Amino acid sequence: xxxxxxxxxxxxxxxxxxxxxxxxxxxxxxxxxxxxxxxxxxxxxxxxxxxxxxxxxxxxxxxxxxxxxxxxxxxxxx
Numbered sequence: 001x002x003x004x005x006x007x008x009x010x011x012x013x014x015x016x017x018x019x020x021x022x023x024x025x026x027x028x029x030x031x032x033x034x035x036x037x038x039x040x041x042x043x044x045x046x047x048x049x050x051x052x053x054x055x056x057x058x059x060x061x062x063x064x065x066x067x068x069x070x071x072x073x074x075x076x077x078x
Contacts, residue, residue, distance in 0.1 A: 004053035008039065008076065013063030024063030036072045043076070 011024045012032055025031075058077070065073075 001052060001054040003056040004050060005057040005059065006055050007059045007061060008065075010060060010062040010065040010068055011035070012067045014067070016063075020063075022062055026063075029067070032068050032072065036068060036075060040076060 009023070011022070012028060012035075013020075013024050013026050016024060016026045060073075
């Protein structure tokens with residue numbers, strides 16, 4: 001199996017930094033649960049296509065990924 005690094009974009013932040021070029025949104029915390037659900041659905045879809053790979057690295061980025069909290073990060077990693 002070939003190794004694969006995965007980047008997971010979490011576009012939420014407390015405030016938008018002027019220098020930030022990432023797609024991110026401040027003050028949209030009410031969208032986090034539905035975003036994470038959609039992200040999990042996409043991960044499942046892509047895992048079928050990438051079955052010849054093994055994920056050896058996961059990068060979280062975006063706005064501030066820790067804003068989604070430990071429980072949602074756990075859901076994503078499951």
